[in-house]
Amino acid sequence: MNMSNNRVxxxxxxxxxxxxxxxxNDKNVFMLGEDVYKFGGVFGTADGLGEIFGADxxxxxxxxxxxxxxxxxxxxxxxxxxxxxxxxxxxxGVCYSAIVNLAAKHHYLSNGEFKVPxxxxxxxGGGYNNGGQHSQxxxxxxxxxxxxxxxxxxxxxxxxxxxxxxxxxxxxVVYMGQKRTSGVGFFGAPIPDSMSEIPDEPxxxxxxxxxxxxxxxxxxxxxxxWAVHQAMDAxxxxxxxxxxxxxxxxxxxVPLDRESIINSxxxxxxxxxxxEDYQSYGFTSEVIASVIESEPNVFKSAPIRVANxxxxxxxxxxxxxxxxxxxxxxKQAILDVMK
Amino acid sequence: xxxxxxxSDVQPxxxxxxxxxxxxxxxxxxxxxxxxxxxxxxxxxxxxxATAKRIAATMQYIRLxxxxxxxxxxxxxxxxxxxxxxxxxxxxxxxxxxxSDDMIMSQYREQGxxxxxxxxxxxxxxxxxxxELDPNKGRQMPIHYGDKTLNFMTISSPLGTQIPQAAGxxxxxxxxxxxxxxxxYFGEGAASEGDFHAGVNMAAVLNCPVxxxxxxxxxAISTPVEEQFKGDGIASRGIGYGVKTIRxxxxxxxxxxxxxxxxxxxxxxxxxxxxxxxxxxxxxAHSTSDxxxxxxxxxxxxxxxxxxxxxxxNKWLDGKGWFDKKATDAYLEKSRAEILAAVKKAEKVPVAYxxxxxxDVYDTPPWHLKKQLVELKxxxxxxxxxxxxxxxxxx
Numbered sequence: 001m002n003m004s005n006n007r008v009x010x011x012x013x014x015x016x017x018x019x020x021x022x023x024x025n026d027k028n029v030f031m032l033g034e035d036v037y038k039f040g041g042v043f044g045t046a047d048g049l050g051e052i053f054g055a056d057x058x059x060x061x062x063x064x065x066x067x068x069x070x071x072x073x074x075x076x077x078x079x080x081x082x083x084x085x086x087x088x089x090x091x092x093g094v095c096y097s098a099i100v101n102l103a104a105k106h107h108y109l110s111n112g113e114f115k116v117p118x119x120x121x122x123x124x125g126g127g128y129n130n131g132g133q134h135s136q137x138x139x140x141x142x143x144x145x146x147x148x149x150x151x152x153x154x155x156x157x158x159x160x161x162x163x164x165x166x167x168x169x170x171x172x173v174v175y176m177g178q179k180r181t182s183g184v185g186f187f188g189a190p191i192p193d194s195m196s197e198i199p200d201e202p203x204x205x206x207x208x209x210x211x212x213x214x215x216x217x218x219x220x221x222x223x224x225x226w227a228v229h230q231a232m233d234a235x236x237x238x239x240x241x242x243x244x245x246x247x248x249x250x251x252x253x254v255p256l257d258r259e260s261i262i263n264s265x266x267x268x269x270x271x272x273x274x275x276e277d278y279q280s281y282g283f284t285s286e287v288i289a290s291v292i293e294s295e296p297n298v299f300k301s302a303p304i305r306v307a308n309x310x311x312x313x314x315x316x317x318x319x320x321x322x323x324x325x326x327x328x329x330x331k332q333a334i335l336d337v338m339k
Numbered sequence: 340x341x342x343x344x345x346x347s348d349v350q351p352x353x354x355x356x357x358x359x360x361x362x363x364x365x366x367x368x369x370x371x372x373x374x375x376x377x378x379x380x381x382x383x384x385x386x387x388x389a390t391a392k393r394i395a396a397t398m399q400y401i402r403l404x405x406x407x408x409x410x411x412x413x414x415x416x417x418x419x420x421x422x423x424x425x426x427x428x429x430x431x432x433x434x435x436x437x438x439s440d441d442m443i444m445s446q447y448r449e450q451g452x453x454x455x456x457x458x459x460x461x462x463x464x465x466x467x468x469x470x471e472l473d474p475n476k477g478r479q480m481p482i483h484y485g486d487k488t489l490n491f492m493t494i495s496s497p498l499g500t501q502i503p504q505a506a507g508x509x510x511x512x513x514x515x516x517x518x519x520x521x522x523x524y525f526g527e528g529a530a531s532e533g534d535f536h537a538g539v540n541m542a543a544v545l546n547c548p549v550x551x552x553x554x555x556x557x558x559a560i561s562t563p564v565e566e567q568f569k570g571d572g573i574a575s576r577g578i579g580y581g582v583k584t585i586r587x588x589x590x591x592x593x594x595x596x597x598x599x600x601x602x603x604x605x606x607x608x609x610x611x612x613x614x615x616x617x618x619x620x621x622x623x624a625h626s627t628s629d630x631x632x633x634x635x636x637x638x639x640x641x642x643x644x645x646x647x648x649x650x651x652x653n654k655w656l657d658g659k660g661w662f663d664k665k666a667t668d669a670y671l672e673k674s675r676a677e678i679l680a681a682v683k684k685a686e687k688v689p690v691a692y693x694x695x696x697x698x699d700v701y702d703t704p705p706w707h708l709k710k711q712l713v714e715l716k717x718x719x720x721x722x723x724x725x726x727x728x729x730x731x732x733x734x
Binding site: 072149 | 442444474475476478479483485486487492493495497500502503504505506507508509510511512514515521533534536537538540541544545698699700701702705706707
């Protein structure tokens with residue numbers, strides 16, 4: 001791949017590049033949602049695409065999430081490859097049935113006859129001072145349900161590769177981009193490590209293959225999406241104190257690369273799981289349960305979860321910073337499992 | 340950028356007035372009176388003898404099927420059934436007015452449309468008995484049919500969800516340039532769901548060639564229309580959303596056929612939705628889970644028996660010289676025997692394999708799902724006595 005051009009892109013730009021390439025190369029791909037055609041999407045996911053592809057393929061819809069997800073599902077069944085821009089993950093509440101009972105189940109309930117090759121784009125997570133109805137991660141609400149792949153890339157390189165893969169997949173794929181990593185203005189400057197040098201060529205990344213972000217021998221930290229960067233900050237600090245932390249980014253919640261996680265814990269014997277979603281019944285429990293089911297005797301100490309407490313995320317900026325799974329909380333958890 | 344003026348069509352007035360329901364009258368198209376006489380020969384659609392006979396035969400077949408399957412449910416042979424008695428003209432005649440390339444997205448009471456497309460008695464039975472030959476492999480409760488080759492979308496239980504999906508399927512048809520559209524059936528009760536409002540509005544704004552076909556059959560289980568809405572039926576909503584609308588006598592084959600033909604022509608010519616509200620009556624119970632005597636009177640039902648769509652169409656056929664009593668009786672006898680034989684056959688076919696539950700969840704089964712199946716099968720193999728009817732059905 002040509003990496004010589006030094007194009008460092010944000011996650012939003014990298015994802016958009018994949019969308020553009022796929023739309024140029026497959027006439028069945030189209031994007032729809034609120035404010036995508038003229039405005040480019042509230043998260044910039046369709047920035048400039050309206051001018052290139054026209055109003056029929058960058059489709060502005062009336063305000064009804066259940067309506068346009070239903071519409072996209074129908075279009076997918078008809079052979080199109082819709083990309084739905086739903087903006088905030090928080091809004092899945094008004095269209096949850098359209099997602100989990102319809103789009104995710106048609107393939108199974110029709111015995112594979114009616115496929116739904118659709119991508120649902122969600123902006124997830126908080127950390128930018130927007131209150132409890134605009135800041136939730138909620139990936140577990142989707143990953144819990146059968147029938148859809150759920151991906152949550154943490155950086156621009158993965159964003160582009162997964163977006164190509166998601167659009168080409170015959171499965172229904174939910175693509176969750178954390179807003180603080182997106183590089184969109186009103187969410188604040190992107191976390192530097194979420195930006196990547198992006199090859200010009202299209203490329204895909206396989207779902208269900210974790211990335212070892214940093215190798216280590218003392219503790220395994222499994223983190224996804226925005227939490228990966230928090231875990232890395234904690235790991236780098238603790239490196240100075242002589243603790244060797246392995247950071248694993250599964251990148252996709254469904255399918256989940258349990259094998260890589262289990263292999264890492266076999267090596268370190270200690271596990272911390274960091275996630276921005278609510279703590280109970282979530283990603284953190286799933287990871288820990290998966291390891292215990294497979295390797296009940298491998299643990300040198302009890303695993304620890306670092307997640308949002310099971311309460312609504314505060315609007316107040318200082319209070320919000322206290323509930324997020326920040327590097328400070330992850331660092332403490334690592335020190336605790338080392339005891 | 341062009342200036343917009345969203346007040347350009349608004350007329351100012353200097354008197355305080357409330358616009359009320361009923362100011363716009365929405366008539367009901369009726370081309371056959373209750374005695375099967377044409378009310379306006381000029382408007383009567385052209386139906387050739389073969390099509391007319393196929394419509395009549397399908398309506399009669401469906402009535403028989405419904406009767407037998409309600410009986411089968413009462414005998415405990417299947418868990419659930421849902422009859423369309425009294426509404427046969429709405430679904431069969433509308434399906435007859437379409438092209439077989441048109442997609443059907445139905446609610447759950449449109450077995451008439453499916454039978455018209457050619458779904459066989461055996462297919463009906465295998466689905467309802469959820470056996471090994473069930474096209475849905477035992478995954479769906481009875482009557483949730485689907486068949487891609489017949490362009491009939493697999494039925495979903497949650498109400499109204501097919502409405503925005505139909506708009507989307509039609510959008511896909513339009514984008515692909517195919518001269519085909521989507522028909523979307525639903526009841527007047529389902530039209531209270533948010534999906535109706537979202538879907539019809541989307542279809543109008545996004546110029547989707549779709550026919551929204553509402554069977555206004557008077558009841559949503561026990562809830563009569565007066566408790567369902569205050570407005571002028573469902574037709575008034577179509578107009579409110581800027582959708583061309585026809586209200587039609589749903590027990591009148593000629594009117595339903597003519598309305599659907601017209602709707603199809605307009606929807607394809609202008610890439611727009613058309614709404615049809617078919618006024619009919621659910622002579623049957625909602626499903627095998629309710630008893631209408633608890634919520635409506637016998638005399639009310641009697642009045643609708645007099646409007647029976649099957650009888651009315653037979654009278655019209657008779658007037659055309661196309662009705663043969665002997666042949667009809669023979670056909671009914673043959674169909675009854677066929678249905679009974681198919682029930683007996685389908686219930687003897689073993690259930691589907693448990694192995695199938697991990698197929699089609701995703702395009703290819705992921706390893707964690709395969710692992711869960713292995714664990715499940717190990718348990719079933721170890722304790723077959725707890726699964727006497729299915730333990731032998733493990734691959």
